[in-house]
Amino acid sequence: MSTTLLRSAPALRGALRAGAMKPAAAMASTSFVRGKATLPDLPYDYGALEPYISGKIMELHHKKHHQTYVTGLNSALDTIAAGDPLKAAAAAPLLNFHGGGHINHSLFWENLAPASREGGGEPDGALKKSISEDFGSFDTLRKQMNTALAGIQGSGWAWLVKDxxxxxxxxxxxxxxxxxxxxxxxxxxxxxxxxxxxxxxxxRKAEYFEAIWNVVNWKTVAGRFEKA
Structure with missing residues (x-):
């Protein structure tokens, strides 16, 4: 996980990963506002993932959409820190939505790398072994992940996760x-x-689901696997 994300609202990250937001009174704790969330820098240029993901998409996705989650998260944290129970309760769904958006996208950018560098290919080492044990093969993992993505109604995410x-x-x-x-x-x-x-x-979202595998940063994924 990026150091930028770790620095921003550390208690929020713990609350989100615990599975649910706390009651409004507990969320008003100042521990939720030890630091402001900030938009992390990308470790590559906006156009570096072309032709699989266009530079225009990456710029809008990062500078506009992710920034919206950062702004909304900070606003929700400020509301909760103010200590009004009713306003804090109203801010709880926004904390979950914008906080989740910030966490998800901060992880997502690190999941990617230019195909000319670490991007694409297949994992190796212990991660490859675990994929073979739990899915049968890397190709099966990719197909199952794409099927899960295609099955999402509306907006959402698909994740490879470790228990x-x-x-x-x-x-x-x-x-x-x-x-x-x-x-x-x-x-x-x-x-x-x-x-x-x-x-x-x-x-043609199925084409996007196929294309993005060409820029997956397996070094980052393997690092998370080993630390989990």
Whole structure:
């Protein structure tokens, strides 16, 4: 996970990953506002993922959509810190939505890399072994992930996750910006919101789901797998 995300609202990250927002009175704790969330820098240029993801999509996705989640998260945190129970209760859904959007996208940018560098190909080492054990093959994982993505009604995400207790891998989908939480650790996420692909792929989202595998940063995914 990026250091930018770790610095911004650390208690929020813990609350989200615990699986649910706290009651309004508890959320008013100043521990939720030790730092402002900030938009993380991308580790590559906007056009670096072409032709698989256009530079225009990446710029809008990062500078506009992710920034909206950052702004909304900070606003919700400020409302909760003010201590009014009624306003804090009203801000709770916004905290979950914008906080989840910030977490999901911060992970997502690190999931990607130019095909000319670390992007694409297949995982190796312990991650490859675990994928073979839990899915049968990498190709099966990719097909199952794309099927899960295609099955999302409306907006959401599909994640390759690791169970912290059993160590097994599986695929999990989440609606809207709900983050992966509880006993599951997110390793690889693919954004199925229209803003992630529509300018380039229009209604052909299945093409986007196929194309994005060419820019998956398996080094990052393997690092999360090993730390989980």
């Amino acid at each position: 912290k207790t059993t160590g097994t891998l599986s695929i999990a989908t989440r609606a809207n910006q709900d983050p992966v939480s509880g006993n599951l650790v997110p390793l690889l996420g693919i954004d199925a919101w229209e803003h992630a692909y529509y300018l380039q792929y229009e209604n």
